Amino acid sequence: MLELDKYTRKLAAILFTDMVGYTAVMQRDEILAIKMQKRHQYVVDTCVQQFGGEVKNDMGDGSMSVLPSAIQVIQCAMAIQQELKKEPVVNIRVGIHIADVLIEESGKVHGDGINIASRIETLGVAGAILFSKEIYNKIKNHPEFKTVLVGSFPFKNVEEPMEVYAIANEGFAIPSAQEALSTGKLKKSNTTQPAEKGQKPISKAWWLAAPIVLLLAILLFKWVQQPTSASKLSLPPETSPAVENKQHWTGKVAHFDSRPASGVILDINGGVYKDTTDATGHFDLYLPSMYANERVTLTLFYEGKMNLSREIRLSEEVLQSLKLEPK
Incomplete structure:
Protein backbone atom coordinates (compact mmCIF):
# COMPACT_ATOMS: atom_id res chain seq x y z
CA MET A 1 0.00 0.00 0.00
CA ALA A 205 -8.06 21.85 -38.30
CA TRP A 206 -7.28 18.15 -38.26
CA TRP A 207 -9.94 17.36 -40.83
CA LEU A 208 -8.01 19.36 -43.43
CA ALA A 209 -5.18 16.84 -43.13
CA ALA A 210 -7.40 13.76 -43.54
CA PRO A 211 -7.23 13.64 -47.39
CA ILE A 212 -3.45 13.97 -47.26
CA VAL A 213 -3.19 11.13 -44.73
CA LEU A 214 -5.37 8.93 -46.94
CA LEU A 215 -3.25 9.70 -50.01
CA LEU A 216 -0.03 8.95 -48.11
CA ALA A 217 -1.49 5.64 -46.92
CA ILE A 218 -2.31 4.64 -50.52
CA LEU A 219 1.16 5.63 -51.76
CA LEU A 220 2.78 3.78 -48.85
CA PHE A 221 0.91 0.61 -49.80
CA LYS A 222 2.18 0.91 -53.38
CA TRP A 223 5.72 1.56 -52.11
CA VAL A 224 5.73 -1.57 -49.93
CA GLN A 225 4.59 -3.68 -52.89
CA GLN A 226 7.61 -2.67 -54.99
CA PRO A 227 10.70 -4.96 -55.02
CA THR A 228 13.75 -3.62 -53.25
CA SER A 229 17.25 -3.30 -54.68
CA ALA A 230 20.56 -3.46 -52.85
CA SER A 231 21.65 -0.30 -54.65
CA LYS A 232 18.70 1.69 -53.33
CA LEU A 233 18.30 3.47 -50.05
CA SER A 234 17.35 1.00 -47.32
CA LEU A 235 14.57 2.21 -45.02
CA PRO A 236 12.89 0.48 -42.08
CA PRO A 237 9.23 -0.38 -42.93
CA GLU A 238 7.79 1.88 -40.23
CA THR A 239 9.60 4.94 -41.58
CA SER A 240 9.45 4.21 -45.31
CA PRO A 241 8.50 7.38 -47.21
CA ALA A 242 5.19 7.26 -49.09
CA VAL A 243 6.59 8.33 -52.46
CA GLU A 244 7.80 6.59 -55.59
CA ASN A 245 9.97 9.22 -57.28
CA LYS A 246 13.61 9.34 -56.23
CA GLN A 247 16.47 11.70 -56.89
CA HIS A 248 19.67 9.85 -57.73
CA TRP A 249 22.87 11.37 -56.31
CA THR A 250 26.33 10.15 -57.17
CA GLY A 251 29.88 11.41 -56.89
CA LYS A 252 32.79 11.40 -54.47
CA VAL A 253 32.41 12.57 -50.88
CA ALA A 254 35.30 14.66 -49.53
CA HIS A 255 35.77 16.55 -46.27
CA PHE A 256 37.39 19.81 -45.36
CA ASP A 257 40.65 17.85 -45.19
CA SER A 258 40.14 16.66 -48.81
CA ARG A 259 40.15 13.01 -47.79
CA PRO A 260 37.34 10.90 -49.26
CA ALA A 261 34.71 9.59 -46.89
CA SER A 262 34.64 5.82 -46.57
CA GLY A 263 31.14 5.89 -45.08
CA VAL A 264 28.11 8.15 -45.00
CA ILE A 265 24.98 8.20 -42.83
CA LEU A 266 21.98 10.41 -43.55
CA ASP A 267 19.72 10.44 -40.49
CA ILE A 268 16.25 11.73 -41.45
CA ASN A 269 13.84 11.95 -38.50
CA GLY A 270 15.60 9.16 -36.64
CA GLY A 271 15.59 6.72 -39.58
CA VAL A 272 18.41 4.39 -40.62
CA TYR A 273 19.77 5.08 -44.09
CA LYS A 274 22.47 3.04 -45.77
CA ASP A 275 24.80 4.15 -48.53
CA THR A 276 26.96 2.46 -51.14
CA THR A 277 30.15 4.43 -50.56
CA ASP A 278 33.21 2.39 -51.48
CA ALA A 279 36.72 2.57 -50.02
CA THR A 280 37.73 5.38 -52.40
CA GLY A 281 34.84 7.59 -51.37
CA HIS A 282 32.72 7.14 -54.48
CA PHE A 283 29.11 7.54 -53.47
CA ASP A 284 25.80 6.33 -54.85
CA LEU A 285 22.52 7.33 -53.19
CA TYR A 286 18.88 7.07 -54.15
CA LEU A 287 17.20 9.81 -52.14
CA PRO A 288 13.36 9.84 -51.83
CA SER A 289 12.18 13.06 -53.43
CA MET A 290 9.97 13.90 -50.46
CA TYR A 291 13.17 14.77 -48.60
CA ALA A 292 14.27 17.41 -51.12
CA ASN A 293 15.44 20.46 -49.17
CA GLU A 294 14.82 18.55 -45.91
CA ARG A 295 16.96 19.09 -42.82
CA VAL A 296 18.91 15.95 -41.87
CA THR A 297 21.92 14.90 -39.84
CA LEU A 298 24.85 14.02 -42.09
CA THR A 299 27.65 11.88 -40.64
CA LEU A 300 30.83 11.15 -42.61
CA PHE A 301 33.34 8.46 -41.66
CA TYR A 302 36.98 7.90 -42.60
CA GLU A 303 38.65 4.56 -41.83
CA GLY A 304 35.88 3.71 -39.36
CA LYS A 305 36.15 6.99 -37.44
CA MET A 306 33.64 9.82 -37.54
CA ASN A 307 35.13 12.85 -39.30
CA LEU A 308 32.10 15.08 -39.53
CA SER A 309 28.57 15.17 -38.11
CA ARG A 310 26.37 18.13 -38.82
CA GLU A 311 22.90 19.14 -39.88
CA ILE A 312 22.38 20.07 -43.53
CA ARG A 313 19.51 20.67 -45.88
CA LEU A 314 19.28 18.28 -48.80
CA SER A 315 19.46 20.97 -51.45
CA GLU A 316 21.38 20.60 -54.70
CA GLU A 317 23.77 23.37 -53.66
CA VAL A 318 24.62 21.73 -50.33
CA LEU A 319 25.11 18.26 -51.75
CA GLN A 320 27.31 19.56 -54.56
CA SER A 321 29.49 21.28 -51.96
CA LEU A 322 30.06 17.81 -50.50
CA LYS A 323 31.17 16.60 -53.94
CA LEU A 324 27.78 14.97 -54.59
CA GLU A 325 26.21 15.56 -57.99
CA PRO A 326 22.72 14.68 -59.27
CA LYS A 327 22.57 12.00 -61.90
Whole structure:
Protein backbone atom coordinates (compact mmCIF):
# COMPACT_ATOMS: atom_id res chain seq x y z
CA MET A 1 0.00 0.00 0.00
CA LEU A 2 1.25 3.48 -0.93
CA GLU A 3 2.55 5.47 2.06
CA LEU A 4 2.33 9.15 1.10
CA ASP A 5 4.37 10.27 4.09
CA LYS A 6 7.41 8.65 2.46
CA TYR A 7 7.15 11.02 -0.48
CA THR A 8 8.39 14.60 -0.67
CA ARG A 9 6.60 17.07 -2.93
CA LYS A 10 8.63 19.91 -4.44
CA LEU A 11 8.77 22.22 -7.43
CA ALA A 12 11.49 21.07 -9.80
CA ALA A 13 12.90 22.05 -13.17
CA ILE A 14 13.01 18.87 -15.26
CA LEU A 15 15.62 18.40 -17.99
CA PHE A 16 15.63 15.64 -20.63
CA THR A 17 18.49 14.99 -23.05
CA ASP A 18 18.53 12.61 -26.01
CA MET A 19 21.33 11.73 -28.43
CA VAL A 20 20.38 12.35 -32.07
CA GLY A 21 21.28 9.67 -34.62
CA TYR A 22 22.62 7.28 -31.97
CA THR A 23 21.03 4.18 -33.52
CA ALA A 24 22.52 4.95 -36.93
CA VAL A 25 26.01 5.42 -35.47
CA MET A 26 25.67 2.20 -33.44
CA GLN A 27 24.92 0.26 -36.62
CA ARG A 28 27.95 1.78 -38.34
CA ASP A 29 30.53 1.71 -35.54
CA GLU A 30 29.66 0.23 -32.14
CA ILE A 31 32.88 1.38 -30.46
CA LEU A 32 32.34 4.95 -31.62
CA ALA A 33 28.71 4.86 -30.42
CA ILE A 34 29.77 3.66 -26.96
CA LYS A 35 32.42 6.40 -26.72
CA MET A 36 29.82 9.02 -27.68
CA GLN A 37 27.42 7.60 -25.09
CA LYS A 38 30.05 7.75 -22.34
CA ARG A 39 30.94 11.34 -23.27
CA HIS A 40 27.26 12.32 -23.14
CA GLN A 41 26.87 10.74 -19.70
CA TYR A 42 29.98 12.44 -18.31
CA VAL A 43 29.07 15.91 -19.59
CA VAL A 44 25.47 15.67 -18.34
CA ASP A 45 26.57 14.42 -14.90
CA THR A 46 29.19 17.17 -14.56
CA CYS A 47 26.96 20.05 -15.67
CA VAL A 48 23.91 18.96 -13.67
CA GLN A 49 25.99 18.77 -10.47
CA GLN A 50 27.62 22.12 -11.27
CA PHE A 51 24.20 23.82 -11.38
CA GLY A 52 22.87 22.21 -8.21
CA GLY A 53 20.84 19.41 -9.75
CA GLU A 54 20.76 15.64 -9.75
CA VAL A 55 20.61 13.10 -12.57
CA LYS A 56 17.65 10.86 -11.77
CA ASN A 57 17.65 8.56 -14.78
CA ASP A 58 20.51 7.72 -17.13
CA MET A 59 19.26 5.86 -20.21
CA GLY A 60 22.64 5.67 -21.94
CA ASP A 61 21.70 7.68 -25.02
CA GLY A 62 19.44 9.95 -22.92
CA SER A 63 18.94 11.28 -19.41
CA MET A 64 16.44 12.86 -17.01
CA SER A 65 17.58 15.33 -14.35
CA VAL A 66 15.96 17.70 -11.87
CA LEU A 67 17.33 21.13 -10.97
CA PRO A 68 16.27 23.74 -8.39
CA SER A 69 15.11 26.55 -10.70
CA ALA A 70 14.26 27.63 -14.23
CA ILE A 71 17.38 29.81 -14.43
CA GLN A 72 19.67 26.98 -13.33
CA VAL A 73 18.12 24.43 -15.68
CA ILE A 74 18.53 26.73 -18.72
CA GLN A 75 22.11 27.54 -17.73
CA CYS A 76 22.78 23.82 -17.32
CA ALA A 77 21.24 22.93 -20.69
CA MET A 78 23.29 25.60 -22.46
CA ALA A 79 26.48 24.37 -20.80
CA ILE A 80 25.74 20.78 -21.85
CA GLN A 81 25.08 21.71 -25.48
CA GLN A 82 28.14 23.95 -25.69
CA GLU A 83 30.43 21.28 -24.24
CA LEU A 84 29.08 18.51 -26.50
CA LYS A 85 29.66 20.68 -29.59
CA LYS A 86 33.39 20.45 -28.92
CA GLU A 87 35.34 17.58 -30.45
CA PRO A 88 34.42 14.79 -30.32
CA VAL A 89 30.96 16.16 -31.14
CA VAL A 90 27.85 14.50 -29.68
CA ASN A 91 24.57 15.76 -31.13
CA ILE A 92 21.75 15.97 -28.59
CA ARG A 93 18.39 17.68 -28.19
CA VAL A 94 17.05 18.99 -24.88
CA GLY A 95 13.53 19.38 -23.46
CA ILE A 96 12.69 21.29 -20.26
CA HIS A 97 9.61 21.88 -18.10
CA ILE A 98 8.98 22.99 -14.50
CA ALA A 99 6.33 21.36 -12.30
CA ASP A 100 5.58 19.76 -8.94
CA VAL A 101 7.11 16.31 -8.52
CA LEU A 102 6.91 13.58 -5.88
CA ILE A 103 10.27 12.24 -4.74
CA GLU A 104 10.57 8.86 -2.98
CA GLU A 105 13.05 8.22 -0.19
CA SER A 106 15.01 6.21 -2.75
CA GLY A 107 15.27 9.31 -4.93
CA LYS A 108 12.88 8.12 -7.64
CA VAL A 109 10.82 10.97 -9.10
CA HIS A 110 7.17 10.93 -10.18
CA GLY A 111 4.91 13.50 -11.81
CA ASP A 112 3.11 14.47 -14.98
CA GLY A 113 5.65 17.23 -15.54
CA ILE A 114 8.24 14.55 -16.31
CA ASN A 115 6.15 13.27 -19.21
CA ILE A 116 5.68 16.80 -20.53
CA ALA A 117 9.42 17.54 -20.46
CA SER A 118 10.07 14.26 -22.27
CA ARG A 119 7.56 15.11 -25.01
CA ILE A 120 8.94 18.61 -25.44
CA GLU A 121 12.37 17.05 -26.04
CA THR A 122 11.00 14.98 -28.96
CA LEU A 123 10.11 18.21 -30.82
CA GLY A 124 13.75 19.25 -31.02
CA VAL A 125 16.65 18.86 -33.41
CA ALA A 126 20.36 18.39 -32.74
CA GLY A 127 21.74 21.40 -30.90
CA ALA A 128 18.34 22.69 -29.75
CA ILE A 129 17.05 23.54 -26.26
CA LEU A 130 13.24 23.56 -26.08
CA PHE A 131 11.13 24.46 -23.06
CA SER A 132 7.58 25.12 -21.90
CA LYS A 133 5.81 28.45 -21.38
CA GLU A 134 6.17 27.90 -17.62
CA ILE A 135 9.95 28.04 -18.03
CA TYR A 136 9.70 30.97 -20.45
CA ASN A 137 7.70 33.05 -17.96
CA LYS A 138 10.47 32.65 -15.39
CA ILE A 139 13.39 33.57 -17.68
CA LYS A 140 11.88 36.10 -20.11
CA ASN A 141 13.15 39.10 -18.12
CA HIS A 142 16.73 37.81 -18.11
CA PRO A 143 18.54 39.46 -21.05
CA GLU A 144 21.24 36.78 -21.18
CA PHE A 145 18.65 34.34 -22.55
CA LYS A 146 17.40 34.94 -26.09
CA THR A 147 14.21 33.00 -26.80
CA VAL A 148 11.83 32.35 -29.68
CA LEU A 149 8.38 30.77 -29.85
CA VAL A 150 8.49 27.56 -31.92
CA GLY A 151 4.73 26.94 -31.81
CA SER A 152 1.80 25.57 -29.83
CA PHE A 153 1.55 21.79 -29.75
CA PRO A 154 -1.07 19.27 -28.51
CA PHE A 155 0.49 16.75 -26.11
CA LYS A 156 -1.12 13.50 -25.00
CA ASN A 157 -3.13 13.75 -21.77
CA VAL A 158 -2.91 17.57 -21.83
CA GLU A 159 -6.22 19.33 -22.49
CA GLU A 160 -4.94 22.48 -24.20
CA PRO A 161 -2.06 22.84 -26.67
CA MET A 162 1.15 23.98 -24.98
CA GLU A 163 3.43 26.75 -26.20
CA VAL A 164 7.00 25.58 -26.74
CA TYR A 165 9.96 27.95 -26.90
CA ALA A 166 13.61 27.57 -27.94
CA ILE A 167 16.86 29.17 -26.81
CA ALA A 168 17.90 31.51 -29.63
CA ASN A 169 21.36 32.50 -28.41
CA GLU A 170 24.09 32.25 -31.02
CA GLY A 171 25.19 28.68 -31.67
CA PHE A 172 21.94 26.95 -30.72
CA ALA A 173 19.67 25.26 -33.25
CA ILE A 174 16.01 26.26 -33.56
CA PRO A 175 13.59 23.78 -35.18
CA SER A 176 10.85 25.09 -37.43
CA ALA A 177 7.26 24.32 -36.46
CA GLN A 178 7.13 21.83 -39.34
CA GLU A 179 10.24 20.03 -38.11
CA ALA A 180 8.80 19.86 -34.60
CA LEU A 181 5.51 18.47 -35.90
CA SER A 182 7.31 15.79 -37.91
CA THR A 183 9.40 14.48 -34.99
CA GLY A 184 7.34 15.16 -31.87
CA LYS A 185 5.20 12.72 -29.90
CA LEU A 186 1.91 14.58 -30.11
CA LYS A 187 -1.83 14.06 -29.75
CA LYS A 188 -2.69 13.00 -33.29
CA SER A 189 -6.40 13.77 -33.21
CA ASN A 190 -6.11 17.39 -32.12
CA THR A 191 -5.11 20.68 -33.74
CA THR A 192 -1.60 22.01 -34.11
CA GLN A 193 -0.64 25.65 -34.01
CA PRO A 194 2.83 26.36 -35.42
CA ALA A 195 4.05 29.91 -34.86
CA GLU A 196 4.74 32.19 -37.78
CA LYS A 197 7.29 34.96 -37.45
CA GLY A 198 5.63 38.08 -36.13
CA GLN A 199 2.28 36.35 -35.67
CA LYS A 200 0.48 34.38 -33.01
CA PRO A 201 0.11 30.61 -33.61
CA ILE A 202 -2.65 29.79 -36.10
CA SER A 203 -4.86 26.71 -35.69
CA LYS A 204 -4.97 24.04 -38.38
CA ALA A 205 -8.06 21.85 -38.30
CA TRP A 206 -7.28 18.15 -38.26
CA TRP A 207 -9.94 17.36 -40.83
CA LEU A 208 -8.01 19.36 -43.43
CA ALA A 209 -5.18 16.84 -43.13
CA ALA A 210 -7.40 13.76 -43.54
CA PRO A 211 -7.23 13.64 -47.39
CA ILE A 212 -3.45 13.97 -47.26
CA VAL A 213 -3.19 11.13 -44.73
CA LEU A 214 -5.37 8.93 -46.94
CA LEU A 215 -3.25 9.70 -50.01
CA LEU A 216 -0.03 8.95 -48.11
CA ALA A 217 -1.49 5.64 -46.92
CA ILE A 218 -2.31 4.64 -50.52
CA LEU A 219 1.16 5.63 -51.76
CA LEU A 220 2.78 3.78 -48.85
CA PHE A 221 0.91 0.61 -49.80
CA LYS A 222 2.18 0.91 -53.38
CA TRP A 223 5.72 1.56 -52.11
CA VAL A 224 5.73 -1.57 -49.93
CA GLN A 225 4.59 -3.68 -52.89
CA GLN A 226 7.61 -2.67 -54.99
CA PRO A 227 10.70 -4.96 -55.02
CA THR A 228 13.75 -3.62 -53.25
CA SER A 229 17.25 -3.30 -54.68
CA ALA A 230 20.56 -3.46 -52.85
CA SER A 231 21.65 -0.30 -54.65
CA LYS A 232 18.70 1.69 -53.33
CA LEU A 233 18.30 3.47 -50.05
CA SER A 234 17.35 1.00 -47.32
CA LEU A 235 14.57 2.21 -45.02
CA PRO A 236 12.89 0.48 -42.08
CA PRO A 237 9.23 -0.38 -42.93
CA GLU A 238 7.79 1.88 -40.23
CA THR A 239 9.60 4.94 -41.58
CA SER A 240 9.45 4.21 -45.31
CA PRO A 241 8.50 7.38 -47.21
CA ALA A 242 5.19 7.26 -49.09
CA VAL A 243 6.59 8.33 -52.46
CA GLU A 244 7.80 6.59 -55.59
CA ASN A 245 9.97 9.22 -57.28
CA LYS A 246 13.61 9.34 -56.23
CA GLN A 247 16.47 11.70 -56.89
CA HIS A 248 19.67 9.85 -57.73
CA TRP A 249 22.87 11.37 -56.31
CA THR A 250 26.33 10.15 -57.17
CA GLY A 251 29.88 11.41 -56.89
CA LYS A 252 32.79 11.40 -54.47
CA VAL A 253 32.41 12.57 -50.88
CA ALA A 254 35.30 14.66 -49.53
CA HIS A 255 35.77 16.55 -46.27
CA PHE A 256 37.39 19.81 -45.36
CA ASP A 257 40.65 17.85 -45.19
CA SER A 258 40.14 16.66 -48.81
CA ARG A 259 40.15 13.01 -47.79
CA PRO A 260 37.34 10.90 -49.26
CA ALA A 261 34.71 9.59 -46.89
CA SER A 262 34.64 5.82 -46.57
CA GLY A 263 31.14 5.89 -45.08
CA VAL A 264 28.11 8.15 -45.00
CA ILE A 265 24.98 8.20 -42.83
CA LEU A 266 21.98 10.41 -43.55
CA ASP A 267 19.72 10.44 -40.49
CA ILE A 268 16.25 11.73 -41.45
CA ASN A 269 13.84 11.95 -38.50
CA GLY A 270 15.60 9.16 -36.64
CA GLY A 271 15.59 6.72 -39.58
CA VAL A 272 18.41 4.39 -40.62
CA TYR A 273 19.77 5.08 -44.09
CA LYS A 274 22.47 3.04 -45.77
CA ASP A 275 24.80 4.15 -48.53
CA THR A 276 26.96 2.46 -51.14
CA THR A 277 30.15 4.43 -50.56
CA ASP A 278 33.21 2.39 -51.48
CA ALA A 279 36.72 2.57 -50.02
CA THR A 280 37.73 5.38 -52.40
CA GLY A 281 34.84 7.59 -51.37
CA HIS A 282 32.72 7.14 -54.48
CA PHE A 283 29.11 7.54 -53.47
CA ASP A 284 25.80 6.33 -54.85
CA LEU A 285 22.52 7.33 -53.19
CA TYR A 286 18.88 7.07 -54.15
CA LEU A 287 17.20 9.81 -52.14
CA PRO A 288 13.36 9.84 -51.83
CA SER A 289 12.18 13.06 -53.43
CA MET A 290 9.97 13.90 -50.46
CA TYR A 291 13.17 14.77 -48.60
CA ALA A 292 14.27 17.41 -51.12
CA ASN A 293 15.44 20.46 -49.17
CA GLU A 294 14.82 18.55 -45.91
CA ARG A 295 16.96 19.09 -42.82
CA VAL A 296 18.91 15.95 -41.87
CA THR A 297 21.92 14.90 -39.84
CA LEU A 298 24.85 14.02 -42.09
CA THR A 299 27.65 11.88 -40.64
CA LEU A 300 30.83 11.15 -42.61
CA PHE A 301 33.34 8.46 -41.66
CA TYR A 302 36.98 7.90 -42.60
CA GLU A 303 38.65 4.56 -41.83
CA GLY A 304 35.88 3.71 -39.36
CA LYS A 305 36.15 6.99 -37.44
CA MET A 306 33.64 9.82 -37.54
CA ASN A 307 35.13 12.85 -39.30
CA LEU A 308 32.10 15.08 -39.53
CA SER A 309 28.57 15.17 -38.11
CA ARG A 310 26.37 18.13 -38.82
CA GLU A 311 22.90 19.14 -39.88
CA ILE A 312 22.38 20.07 -43.53
CA ARG A 313 19.51 20.67 -45.88
CA LEU A 314 19.28 18.28 -48.80
CA SER A 315 19.46 20.97 -51.45
CA GLU A 316 21.38 20.60 -54.70
CA GLU A 317 23.77 23.37 -53.66
CA VAL A 318 24.62 21.73 -50.33
CA LEU A 319 25.11 18.26 -51.75
CA GLN A 320 27.31 19.56 -54.56
CA SER A 321 29.49 21.28 -51.96
CA LEU A 322 30.06 17.81 -50.50
CA LYS A 323 31.17 16.60 -53.94
CA LEU A 324 27.78 14.97 -54.59
CA GLU A 325 26.21 15.56 -57.99
CA PRO A 326 22.72 14.68 -59.27
CA LYS A 327 22.57 12.00 -61.90
